[in-house]
Structure formats: structure tokens, C-alpha cells
Amino acid sequence: MSAPRVAVVMGVSGSGKTTLARNLSDAWPAVFLDADDFHDDAAKARMASGRPLTDAMRVPWVVRVADAIVAHAGVGDRVVLAFSGLRRAHRDVLRGSGLPLRFLHLHGDRALIAARMQARRGHYMPAALLDSQFDALERTDAEADVVMLAIDMSPGQQLQQALSILRGAT
Numbered sequence: 188m189s190a191p192r193v194a195v196v197m198g199v200s201g202s203g204k205t206t207l208a209r210n211l212s213d214a215w216p217a218v219f220l221d222a223d224d225f226h227d228d229a230a231k232a233r234m235a236s237g238r239p240l241t242d243a244m245r246v247p248w249v250v251r252v253a254d255a256i257v258a259h260a261g262v263g264d265r266v267v268l269a270f271s272g273l274r275r276a277h278r279d280v281l282r283g284s285g286l287p288l289r290f291l292h293l294h295g296d297r298a299l300i301a302a303r304m305q306a307r308r309g310h311y312m313p314a315a316l317l318d319s320q321f322d323a324l325e326r327t328d329a330e331a332d333v334v335m336l337a338i339d340m341s342p343g344q345q346l347q348q349a350l351s352i353l354r355g356a357t
Contacts, residue, residue: 191289192265193256194353195281197272198293199320201300202338203345207293208269210346215353217265225251239319242274249277257284273323278330291349292327295338 194217196208205221212219226248230240240248252270259266272278272290281288301317327333334352336345 190355191287191353192260193281193284193286193288194265194267194349195272195278195288195290196267196269196293196349197278197290197333198338199271199273199300199317199324201317202293202295203342204269204271204293206342207291207336207345207349208267210342211349211353212267214346214350215265215267217267218259220252220255220259220266220268222248222252222268222270225255239323242276245274245277249280253280253284256281256286256288260284260286271320273320273325275325275327275330278327278333282332288332289353290327290330290333291352292333292335293338293345294335297321299338 194208194211194215196204196211198204205223208221209219211217226234230244230248233240233244252268256266256268268281270277270281272281272292278290297317327335336348340348
């Protein structure tokens with residue numbers, strides 16, 4: 188597998204994607220992108236009201252995210268993307284960009300993630316949608332470019348493990 192130009196920090200809402208992705212973008216170094224920023228207002232309003240997006244609603248969003256990583260890579264940037272990546276089809280859209288990438292899948296205990304979601308403020312995704320996130324998450328264990336990272340590590344430990352993975356020391 189070639190050295191990644193794009194690191195995709197993935198997992199359900201509340202798993203710590205944004206925290207790790209921001210830290211990683213500083214340490215790797217790379218441009219930080221948050222896939223949440225690519226949702227349109229209607230999608231954010233729907234989720235804020237407690238209704239999950241359908242797969243059909245997610246497709247244009249995933250395409251916008253893929254276009255953004257391609258644009259950044261096209262000017263020579265490395266990219267760290269915080270992206271749920273719940274569906275394999277969505278991960279495959281990013282793979283279809285042709286860019287060498289690595290998925291860092293944050294996974295862990297539902298109760299810990301729920302507690303994190305309840306503690307955060309100012310995010311449109313309510314904790315009530317956590318079950319729908321887990322329901323939508325498709326297994327990644329058969330995907331060679333996905334590496335699992337436990338959410339119960341400290342942010343510093345996660346960062347060091349992510350950097351080791353990106354440097355090829357898996």
C-alpha cells in the first residue's frame with residue numbers, strides 16, 4: 188500500500204473524530220477538513236430535529252467531501268478528514284478518488300460515546316441519533332486500508348498511534 192496522502196478519521200458521531208483529526212492535521216502536517224461542514228442546511232436541520240439522514244440524502248454530501256479532498260490533493264496538500272464513513276459505499280466514493288488514503292476507525296463503547304455526545308454543546312447531532320449511527324455503521328474488518336483505534340485511549344495516545352500507522356509502522 189502506498190504512503191497515504193489522505194487520512195480519514197472515521198466513526199460514529201461522538202467517537203472523537205474531530206479531536207483526533209485536528210490533532211493529526213497539526214502533527215502530520217496536513218489540511219484539516221470536517222465532513223460536517225459539507226452538509227447542507229436541510230441535512231443539518233433534519234439531524235438536529237432527531238431524524239437521521241437516509242442513504243440517498245448522504246450521497247451528494249459524500250460526493251462534495253470527495254471533491255474537496257481531490258481539490259486539496261491536486262495542489263499538493265495532504266488531508267486529514269473527519270468523516271463518519273458509516274457505509275462502505277461512502278468509503279468507496281473516497282477510494283474512487285484514486286488518492287492513496289488510510290482510514291482510522293475510532294471505535295468503542297456505546298455508553299462512553301453517548302456520554303461524550305451528551306456533554307458536548309453547540310453540535311447539531313443529538314445523542315438521540317447515536318443508535319441510528321451504530322445501525323448504519325457497516326463493518327470495516329474486511330477492508331485492508333482501515334485500521335481500528337480505540338476511543339478509550341487518551342488523545343495523545345491516539346495521536347501517536349495514528350502517526351505510527353501513517354508512517355507505516357502498523
